[in-house]
Amino acid sequence: MYDPKSMKATEFIDDSEILETLAYAEENKSNYELINSIIERARDCKGVTHKEAAVLLQCDIDELNNKMYELAKEIKQNIYGNRIVMFAPLYLSNYCINSCVYCPYHIKNKNICRKKLTQDEVRKETIALQDMGHKRLALEAGEDPKNNPIEYILECIDTIYSIKHKNGAIRRVNVNIAATTVENYKRLKDAGIGTYILFQETYNKANYEVLHPMGPKHDYNYHTEAMDRAMQGGIDDVGLGVLFGLNTYAYELVGVLMHAEHLEAVFGVGPHTVSVPRICPADDIDVGDFTNAVPDEIWQKIIAIIRIALPYTGMIVSTRETPKNREKALELGISQISGASSTSVGGYAEQEEENTAQFDRNDTRTLDEVVLWLMELGYVPSFCTACYREGRTGDRFMALAKTGSIRNCCHPNALMTLKEYLIDYASDKTKAVGEALIKKELLTIPNEKVRAIAEKNLELISEGQRDFRF
Ligand code: SF4
Ligand code: SF4
Numbered sequence: 471m472y473d474p475k476s477m478k479a480t481e482f483i484d485d486s487e488i489l490e491t492l493a494y495a496e497e498n499k500s501n502y503e504l505i506n507s508i509i510e511r512a513r514d515c516k517g518v519t520h521k522e523a524a525v526l527l528q529c530d531i532d533e534l535n536n537k538m539y540e541l542a543k544e545i546k547q548n549i550y551g552n553r554i555v556m557f558a559p560l561y562l563s564n565y566c567i568n569s570c571v572y573c574p575y576h577i578k579n580k581n582i583c584r585k586k587l588t589q590d591e592v593r594k595e596t597i598a599l600q601d602m603g604h605k606r607l608a609l610e611a612g613e614d615p616k617n618n619p620i621e622y623i624l625e626c627i628d629t630i631y632s633i634k635h636k637n638g639a640i641r642r643v644n645v646n647i648a649a650t651t652v653e654n655y656k657r658l659k660d661a662g663i664g665t666y667i668l669f670q671e672t673y674n675k676a677n678y679e680v681l682h683p684m685g686p687k688h689d690y691n692y693h694t695e696a697m698d699r700a701m702q703g704g705i706d707d708v709g710l711g712v713l714f715g716l717n718t719y720a721y722e723l724v725g726v727l728m729h730a731e732h733l734e735a736v737f738g739v740g741p742h743t744v745s746v747p748r749i750c751p752a753d754d755i756d757v758g759d760f761t762n763a764v765p766d767e768i769w770q771k772i773i774a775i776i777r778i779a780l781p782y783t784g785m786i787v788s789t790r791e792t793p794k795n796r797e798k799a800l801e802l803g804i805s806q807i808s809g810a811s812s813t814s815v816g817g818y819a820e821q822e823e824e825n826t827a828q829f830d831r832n833d834t835r836t837l838d839e840v841v842l843w844l845m846e847l848g849y850v851p852s853f854c855t856a857c858y859r860e861g862r863t864g865d866r867f868m869a870l871a872k873t874g875s876i877r878n879c880c881h882p883n884a885l886m887t888l889k890e891y892l893i894d895y896a897s898d899k900t901k902a903v904g905e906a907l908i909k910k911e912l913l914t915i916p917n918e919k920v921r922a923i924a925e926k927n928l929e930l931i932s933e934g935q936r937d938f939r940f
Contacts, residue, residue, distance in 0.1 A: 474735040479694035482732035483673050488724045495524035505534045515781045520727035523779045542774035542802045545781050553852045553884045554844055555806040557606040561815045562587050562626055564826050566612025568685035574753040575612045582753055583824035585815040586617055592629045598818035600638025602837045603895035605853040607640055613648035620654045627661045637894045637936055642855035649696035655703025664858045665742050666700045667709035672717040673725025701737045706864025711745030714764045727779055739865045743784040744776055750790045752829045770798055777803025782871040789833040809840035842900045845907050852884035856939035879940040882924035886938050889931045
């Protein structure tokens with residue numbers, strides 16, 4: 471029985487509710503009045519339900535699809551302006567006892583070289599990332615209680631936060647590790663993590679169990695209820711995502727929105743981020759084996775609908791996607807992207823000799839190239855990490871986001887962190903484009919007092935000071 475407030479996975483992600491929703495959407499895919507009314511109502515930035523989102527997804531009226539894309543762009547602009555937050559993944563270990571059939575780290579893959587970073591290697595990776603200009607990381611590790619116990623992850627987090635190379639610092643460490651206990655989530659919280667990220671992969675239980683035939687991840691309920699335990703452990707910024715291509719995309723879109731509704735219903739705060747990865751080639755993984763591959767246009771429509779449904783939730787796209795796809799996704803709703811990522815264990819400090827990558831990248835540009843590209847597209851790349859460091863997390867963050875007042879922090883923070891990047895890491899060309907952009911964007915800060923403080927801080931950054939934030 472569907473119940474968004476239930477703490478049981480099969481009740482808040484109820485299969486029959488999803489199937490009924492999909493049938494309802496199919497029946498209404500040409501219902502002009504209904505679809506138009508959903509779009510019009512969503513202009514208030516209060517989101518739409520999973521049922522309404524499903525109807526938008528099935529909509530087969532060109533005029534309304536275009537209207538939907540325009541609305542997604544409008545919401546993106548109103549809430550996020552032209553800022554794009556930058557981050558990089560850091561792979562700690564590819565030891566894994568699970569058997570996910572879509573991931574090369576699965577236990578049966580004997581081709582791949584298994585590797586786990588020592589603390590010295592974590593140090594080297596962190597320095598390499600700092601030297602590029604990164605301030606925000608997403609840690610990645612397979613599930614292996616012997617090789618990657620929680621103590622190892624905590625030690626890595628400590629090491630990363632402790633390193634200050636030249637003007638570099640990693641100021642926010644997000645963590646993407648396997649579902650765990652409330653106790654372990656508390657320990658992650660105490661270690662100062664930002665967002666806890668865990669992809670559901672697929673919300674379809676039967677399909678999930680086939681795709682995860684062995685290992686602890688086989689337990690659908692334990693995996694699906696992980697965000698509840700993370701919240702109970704005090705982590706109030708959680709990141710959802712599915713791997714599009716494993717099941718039908720419509721099922722997954724409804725599932726992820728029901729998950730968001732569940733978090734909102736139980737904890738009063740929805741997900742901090744949603745990621746939208748699609749299955750892509752890797753060692754031992756042939757995309758042709760997955761028959762639900764999502765074409766570009768549908769993927770873009772999914773992004774637009776998530777932006778409409780969850781206006782205040784950050785949306786993330788990785789280097790799985792090509793620059794061209796990333797450009798389109800940015801327009802329609804993406805607010806965070808990775809740049810210059812290595813998807814290998816130890817891939818930042820040293821050129822990869824052994825095969826340890828989780829997936830093939832389709833955007834291999836340097837961070838400087840990505841930053842310049844964003845600015846030439848009219849965006850302001852932001853290395854801001856202020857909120858979690860100022861205690862603006864969970865419902866505190868959402869309250870500020872929903873009243874729009876967070877904008878007073880995001881924009882000056884974006885300009886100040888971009889300034890740091892330009893001085894410390896950028897090429898001459900990027901620097902010139904960036905300085906002109908900062909000058910222009912300063913004028914768009916509406917509050918005079920905030921603008922004056924930002925101007926003063928930018929001068930101090932030029933003189934060598936770092937780490938200002940609103
Ligand atoms: Fe292990 Fe995660 Fe890969 Fe599954 S997806 S095999 S849990 S690393
Ligand atoms: Fe993100 Fe907060 Fe910085 Fe805005 S001020 S970019 S919401 S961390």
